[in-house]
Amino acid sequence: MKKRYFLFILLLLSSTYLPAQNAKATKAITKILQQQENAWNNGNLDDFMLGYWKNDSLQFIGKNGPVYGYETTLKNYKAHYATKAAMGHFTSTILQMKPLGKKFYYVTGKWQLERTVGNLEGYYTLLFQKINGKWVIIADHSS
Numbered sequence: 001m002k003k004r005y006f007l008f009i010l011l012l013l014s015s016t017y018l019p020a021q022n023a024k025a026t027k028a029i030t031k032i033l034q035q036q037e038n039a040w041n042n043g044n045l046d047d048f049m050l051g052y053w054k055n056d057s058l059q060f061i062g063k064n065g066p067v068y069g070y071e072t073t074l075k076n077y078k079a080h081y082a083t084k085a086a087m088g089h090f091t092s093t094i095l096q097m098k099p100l101g102k103k104f105y106y107v108t109g110k111w112q113l114e115r116t117v118g119n120l121e122g123y124y125t126l127l128f129q130k131i132n133g134k135w136v137i138i139a140d141h142s143s
Helices: 002-041 045-051 070-080
Strands: 058-062 063-070 091-098 103-114 119-131 134-142
Touching: 002 045, 002 103, 002 119, 045 070, 058 070, 058 103, 063 070, 070 091
Parallel strands: 058 134
Antiparallel strands: 058 063, 091 103, 103 119, 119 134
16 A cells, blocks of 8 residues: 555656656747847857757758758858848747657747848757756757
8 A cells, every 4th residue: 555655656746747847948948049049130150059069969951961060050150141131130939849858859940031132931840958957959950
């Protein structure tokens, strides 16, 4: 009887822990994406990249296929968005956030660039991982 009671309490506690952890992670990831949007709209690609994993294994997939590495990704952003006109005004809309265990989140969304040189829009899939207590993007597939 004591064993069943203990298991029941353990199950009850674990079921309340997970939603709280998910809410905390969702809030942190949403904040990162908002900070990226603000950095972009301030013309600061270095700050925009703070949401990414600063590692050679960072993966970015765009129209030209996969690219690896934080510095390579930053260099590509700076090459393609060298001016404020090229950067335009960035908006991001989260469509879905899905936990994949305790340390990973799968995020899909829509992005838009309103620019004088022609608007752009597309969708993204981001894989976040909690590394050293901080959520970072470890893979980005944007189209």
